[in-house]
Amino acid sequence: MHRIWHEAVGPFLLLGVASTATWAAEEPADALAAEVQAREIAFAKTMADRDLEAFLSFISPEAIFFDGSEPLRGHEAIARAWGPFFEGAAPPFSWHPDVVEVLETGSLALSSGPVRSPSGEEVGRFQSIWRRDADGQWRVVFDKGS
Secondary structure: HHHHHHHHHHHHHHHHHHHHHHHHHHHOOOHHHHHHHHHHHHHHHHHHHHHHHHHOOEEEEEEEEEEEOEEEEEHHHHHHHHHHHOOOOOOOOOEEOOEEEEEOOOOOOEEEEEEEEEOEEEEEEEEEEEEHHHHHHOOEEEEEEE
């Protein structure tokens, strides 16, 4: 029975492991970059829409945001620090990616771009590291503005 299992089932298990390992790497880099860019744009739209809950849905529960002297770790700390930005009728700033790079493995990506004041003046830049989670969804794991 043991030999039959190895001969009959073993190759299918190996095929499954191999296909999982190469799944992301087989997708073209430009397609993955387009996915991340679309996620970043949708993420930024949550600020324009004044929707903190939607904003948090783009962020990994274990994310770290660098905001001031102490890193913000996890949804609760990020929501507490970012909540005031979602108050009021108009957003205090906006952002849009102009750089997106994805690792060859398709597991991590960097997005970066200008942060603008309500008048459109560039007041800084953001850098976000996105991770493609097991469900295939890209989520921010690190974020830092300057």
